[in-house]
Amino acid sequence: MKRLWVLGSSVLLLVPACSDSNGSGSSPIGDGPSLAGLLHAVPDTADSRGNPVYYGNLTVVRAGQLPDNFDDDLALLVENSSGQVFLPDAVRSGIREPEFAQYAGFDTRQIAVALEYGVLPDTVAVLVGTMKSGAVEKGLEASPGGEATTKEQVGAVTYLSLGDDGASDLGSVSPIRRVGQPLRLAIEGDTLYWGRTRASVEAAVGAVANAAPSLADDANYLAVAGALDAAK
Incomplete structure (x- = not known):
């Protein structure tokens, strides 16, 4: 049985754990910031299938407005x-802190849509919008402990890392590292x-x-996501 919770323009998506691949590997996120498109970023694993996928379309929530x-x-x-x-x-955990934008290199205005999946420590957030790798890198470097930020370019992907694997640095707590956890970002x-x-x-x-x-290769997930996108 499919179970769906839709809250405003936010979606919690759970579908059966059975596999029904349609073999389609084309048209990833570049198709647009839809739930169906973002499912291409969720690897088809037991953990992905066994836990919720969260999605929110901030552009829809804004209803054509973008404050200064x-x-x-x-x-x-919120309203x-x-x-x-x-x-x-x-x-969400640090967004209300005044230093969040300084250390992250962006704020909510740069986010069009967002998706989250996985279980700690392997939770991944996927943000689509106007974030810039240079601004994000500068933000990390300006944060507590940020002098340890490392950068790696792999093709078109910029990887940024801060903090040691599997360890929390309580001396580097900030709005982007609430418990000093390591950060691994890719842009x-x-x-x-x-x-x-x-x-x-x-x-x-x-x-x-x-x-x-990815979960977008499963016809069950793709059908539910497509129906939710069409219902916006």
Whole structure:
């Protein structure tokens, strides 16, 4: 049985764990910021199938408006969604702190849609919008402990890392590292992947590149996502 919870323009998606691949590996996120498109970023694994996939379309919530500053944008999102607007935990947990935008290199105004899946420490947030790799890199470097930020370019993907694998640095707590957890980010075009492990972020990037199956290759997931996109 399919189970769906739709809250305003936010979606919690659960479908059966059975596999029904349609073999389609084309048209990833570049098709647009739809739920069906973003499912290409969710690797087809037992963990992905066994846990919720969360999605929110901030562009729909804004209803054609884009305030000039972060405070007004957040207020608009909250008001238009009756307080139910979805933001991934990596963003939501620190977004109200004044230093968040300084350290992250973006705020809610740069986010068009967002998706989150997985279980800690392998949770991955996927943000589509106007985030810039240079601004994100500068933000990480300006954050507590940010002098340890490393950068790696792999083709069109920029990988940024801060913190040691599997460890929390309580001396580097900030709005983007609430418990000093490691950050593993990847930026490709208009898409930012945010996680705690390089492997989980690489898996999302690889799924979009069709290097491995994604939930978008399963007809059950794709049909439900398509129906929700059409109902907006």
